Amino acid sequence: DVKVTQSSRYLVKRTGEKVFLECVQDMDHENMFWYRQDPGLGLRLIYFSYDVKMKEKGDIPEGYSVSREKKERFSLILESASTNQTSMYLCASSRQVAYQPQHFGDGTRLSIL
C-alpha cells in the first residue's frame, strides 16, 4: 500500500513564524500535492509538483512556498504565518498516469495564534 506521511497531525504556531510542513511518500510517485481543507470550501490546491525541483501554483498559492529536493519529499512553507492560514493541510501523491488516483496523508491541523 502507498504510504503518505505528514510530519505532524497537530501543530500550533505564532503569527509571523516561518512554518514547515513535511510530506513523504514511499511509492516513487511523480506527482505530489498540497491542499488546504476548510469547511464548506472543500479541498483547495496550494501547489503541486510533477518532478524534483519542479512546482506549479495551484488556486491559492499566496503566502505559501514549496520545496521538492527529493522525489519522495514535498515541503510546504508558510513564510510568515498569519491567523487566516489556520486550517487543515493535506498532502497527496499520485502517479502521472491519468487513471491513477491520489493517495492522501493523514493531514496536519495547523493553528496560528
Added chain:
Amino acid sequence: AQTVTQSQPEMSVQEAETVTLSCTYDTSESDYYLFWYKQPPSRQMILVIRQEAYKQQNATENRFSVNFQKAAKSFSLKISDSQLGDAAMYFCAYRSWTGNQFYFGTGTSLTVIP
C-alpha cells in the same frame, strides 16, 4: 479550470438503506477520470471508486456504485445497505486525461442513523 459541484452539503440515511450523493462537473474534454473519495472523521481520505469517461458501464465496488451520465456531466455515488462506518465526508473529483491536477467538489457530509 474544470469545476466540480456537489450540491448537497449534508445528507443522512438510515442504517441498511440506500443513499445517493450527487456530483456534477463542467468540462470541454472528452477523456477524463472521475473519483469518489471518503474522509471519515479525523481519518485519512481514501478512494472509494473511480470511473473512466470512455467507459459506458458504471463502476461498482461492493456496496458502492456510480451513475455516470456523460452527456449530463453527472457522476452520482450510490451507497447500498448503508453502514455506520459509511459516515464520512465524501468528495467527488475530476482528473483530466492529460493533466496532473485533480479538481475536487466541496464535499457532502453523510450521517448514518442507527
